[in-house]
Amino acid sequence: MAPEEEGLTQPASEEVRLRQEEYDLRLELNRLQRQLLEDTASDALEARLEEIAVLQARLNEIEPQLAKLAAASAASTARKVNKARSRVTVKPGMEYIPTGIYHLLDQEELPLVLCEVDEKETGREKPVLRIRAYIEGYSDQAVELVELGLRASEVRLSPTLQPKMLHNLTELTPATLHVVIDDVENGKLLEHLTYRVWLLARNSAQTAVKDLTSGKVKDLSRFLGAYVTPNTPSIMRFLRQVAEHHPRKRLAGYQPDEPVEDQVQAVFQALKEESKITYVNSLVDFNPQEGTKSQRIRLPRESLEEGQANCIDGTVLFASLLEAISLSPAIVLVPKHAFVGWETGKNSGRWNYLETTQIGSHDFADAVDFATRLANVYEKQRDTTGDDAWFRRWPLRELRAEYQIWPME
Structure with missing residues (x-):
């Protein structure tokens, strides 16, 4: 029996072409993103980021077209209610x-x-x-x-x-x-x-979901804040090791004469030397179709126990430690990647950034420099296009107070 006689429909040729292009773009973006994280030489960073931006822009053009074609197809075969x-x-x-x-x-x-x-x-x-x-x-x-x-x-x-x-x-x-x-x-x-x-x-992270009642894609990235768990016993125990790496052996949060960067660097050094966190090369995919099926997040206690983390694992772990010492961290999302940020002063509105995938392989200054350059490129792209998908910064303070997103454990 032909597919049409069985109630099945084949995708239109235009939809097939776009899906093939989407697939090819994702493969190329994955390759470039891996190169970006493996080779952090400053002379190649900006050029590679620009190449990623061009491919991501084309992907952003294709996705709405595919959604429209898929919605039309679904409407033609939708189940009717009596x-x-x-x-x-x-x-x-x-x-x-x-x-x-x-x-x-x-x-x-x-x-x-x-x-x-x-x-x-x-x-x-x-x-x-x-x-x-x-x-x-x-x-x-x-x-x-x-x-x-x-x-x-x-x-x-x-x-x-x-x-x-x-x-x-x-x-x-x-x-x-x-x-x-x-x-x-x-x-x-x-x-x-x-x-x-x-x-x-x-522990699967879904940062976007398709609302089947409207056909629109809903951004759920703010709910990553639930994976930031500052009050778990493993985080509280690890803070003792963090304090040992601070010049004054104490973690005071935002206090006069207590440099914030010293505290952030103490977190970095403790993760590097005590937990020996290593980077696992598994990229984050925030596409609502693919990401819902495959992306996992290690909870902070799991990353500490296993001694390994990908970019989003490291981000929620680092943010958990910063929030636990009463600093104001943020989860920063760019296409296929995540890193951590922190407010330089209490309610200052000024942010610094750190690349958590470099904890095991680089020093603190390198990790800050790399993340800062990433943030500058993607934030500029967001401002140019008006598309928040290029650069999202979710302060934990905002997620807790405004959205009532609390730690899941």
Whole structure:
């Protein structure tokens, strides 16, 4: 039987061409990014960054085109809901569920299930529907009662995940999302719909997600702040070793006559000499399709235990130590990379940066110089294009106070 007869459709030739170009660009960007981190010679840095910027700009052009083509394709094959029975249109909000930060997501902004009750009831009696949503074996039930009336309404559901079921979730895991709709008065089942979803491991970082209800990509990069864990026992114990590398053997935060850079350098030296952190060459991919499937983050305690870290591991580890000594760190994200920043004075608004992948191989001044040049190039690109994806700086103080993003442990 031909694919069309089985209900399958082949991607249009333009979509195939763009996906091939996207694939080739990602391969080349990965190659250049690895070279960038392996060869930090100053005479080649700016030229390589410019080359990366050109390729990334083209990738940024392609992604919206692909999203538009994919949305059109999905619309043509979308599953239809029997509204004659339930009067409800059900739309799953996410295919890939970031279990580590799911509890932090705003249900109004990004629900797991969106139900549109768009059939009007003109009779004297107004039926009441019960809508339930749950992930089989992994969540409680989220329940809403809806009285059908003269106005259309929306119901957003995000069932609570069960922590004990997620504790051993170490791989991308398929699961089944159930949406059940029944009539409260007579108990009649109107709909029982199921959808395949994927549960990301608890330490999988999802910095962007496609909202299936709108087709838009939502930036979730701020939730990396949950992986900055300054109060864990392993971080608190390691601070004793950090203090030993400080000229005055103490960590005072932002205090008069207490140079901030001495404290940051003490963190650097302790990680270099005591934990012997080594760089693991695994690049961060912030693309919502690829990143949700593959990117992992070691929690700070895991990086200390294992003695290895990639760029994002090292960034959240270093930020955890800075926050633990009452400094103001920031997670800095540029295309396919991350590094740490810190405010030079309390509420100063001035920032310095450090490349954590160089902890094991370079001295403090080199790591600061390299990250500063990265920041300058990408921040300029952001200002030129108006696209925040080139340079995002998330101060932990802002993430805690404004977004209420707290450490996950």
